[in-house]
Amino acid sequence: MSSQRGPGRRPSLPSFLSGVVRRPEGAAGSKPADAPPPGRRPPTIQLKSPREIALMREAGRLVARAHEEVRKLVVPGATTADLDAAVAAVFREAGATPLFLNYPCSTKGKPAFPAVICSSVNEQVVHGIPNKRPLREGDVVAVDTGCRLNGWCGDSAFTWAVGPVAPEVQKLLDVTSETLQLAIRAMGRCRYWSEVASLMEQYVKSQGFSVIENFVGHGIGKDMHEEPQVPNFVSKALRKHDIRLEPGVVLAVEPMVAMGTKEVRTLEDGWTVETKDRRPSAHFEHTIAMTSDGPQILTLP
Ligand code: MG
Ligand code: MG
Numbered sequence: 001m002s003s004q005r006g007p008g009r010r011p012s013l014p015s016f017l018s019g020v021v022r023r024p025e026g027a028a029g030s031k032p033a034d035a036p037p038p039g040r041r042p043p044t045i046q047l048k049s050p051r052e053i054a055l056m057r058e059a060g061r062l063v064a065r066a067h068e069e070v071r072k073l074v075v076p077g078a079t080t081a082d083l084d085a086a087v088a089a090v091f092r093e094a095g096a097t098p099l100f101l102n103y104p105c106s107t108k109g110k111p112a113f114p115a116v117i118c119s120s121v122n123e124q125v126v127h128g129i130p131n132k133r134p135l136r137e138g139d140v141v142a143v144d145t146g147c148r149l150n151g152w153c154g155d156s157a158f159t160w161a162v163g164p165v166a167p168e169v170q171k172l173l174d175v176t177s178e179t180l181q182l183a184i185r186a187m188g189r190c191r192y193w194s195e196v197a198s199l200m201e202q203y204v205k206s207q208g209f210s211v212i213e214n215f216v217g218h219g220i221g222k223d224m225h226e227e228p229q230v231p232n233f234v235s236k237a238l239r240k241h242d243i244r245l246e247p248g249v250v251l252a253v254e255p256m257v258a259m260g261t262k263e264v265r266t267l268e269d270g271w272t273v274e275t276k277d278r279r280p281s282a283h284f285e286h287t288i289a290m291t292s293d294g295p296q297i298l299t300l301p
Contacts, residue, residue: 047247137164140159176283218230250290
């Protein structure tokens with residue numbers, strides 16, 4: 001008889017956040033409020049009004065409904081093409097435009113994205129193309145999708161376990177989801193995104209996993225990808241062009257976490273990104289609006 005290796009104890013998120021307090025403007029250690037850093041141009045962030053945020057919530061709600069359909073379908077034997085068809089139907093019935101279908105590829109000569117969802121299985125990190133291979137028990141599948149409804153965008157992602165998965169894989173899913181929850185809570189307490197990114201990075205590393213650095217979150221509004229870029233880790237570039245978390249800022253926050261190496265490669269199809277060590281990764285995403293009442297998740301049912 002073998003004993004099952006448990007996922008180990010994780011610090012609870014509130015305790016992880018306990019040292020984080022929103023500093024008053026201009027307090028020691030905080031950055032000067034509005035002075036852009038010298039040198040390069042800071043990102044131009046389109047602030048959204050409360051009315052615009054309400055419209056984005058409608059798009060977000062529809063994206064959440066699409067993920068509900070996906071959740072019901074993720075069982076051994078289902079295919080990612082099935083998941084894609086289900087999400088396409090939800091968007092079509094609501095009169096929404098899928099954001100991923102026909103998205104141009106950044107690699108020259110490669111085709112536009114051919115589906116409504118990205119489905120990334122096991123070692124695939126992001127941008128996997130749906131296909132007819134049946135999912136197997138023990139797989140994990142990250143499903144990312146977005147739509148435009150009445151001119152405004154919503155974007156979110158979940159990673160699902162297909163039946164029971166290995167404890168270490170379940171821990172990867174839990175930690176990645178918790179990293180997103182941690183970020184959302186921290187957005188209510190931190191003045192700058194770099195503080196949030198630092199907490200995300202610390203939490204992932206404290207669990208023995210790594211943060212994918214080649215892909216990042218993004219501003220979102222009338223377009224899916226607006227400025228600024230929203231990394232899940234701290235870098236000199238982020239500190240130089242930090243994001244002030246003020247009301248009207250809307251970000252797609254999307255931690256991508258690898259069990260092993262953070263190094264990735266893109267496959268021949270020009271889209272699918274996988275870990276170089278081919279160990280599993282996970283991806284969760286919500287569209288989050290900063291409001292005068294704090295951060296609000298727009299991609300909820
Ligand atoms: Mg997405
Ligand atoms: Mg996104």
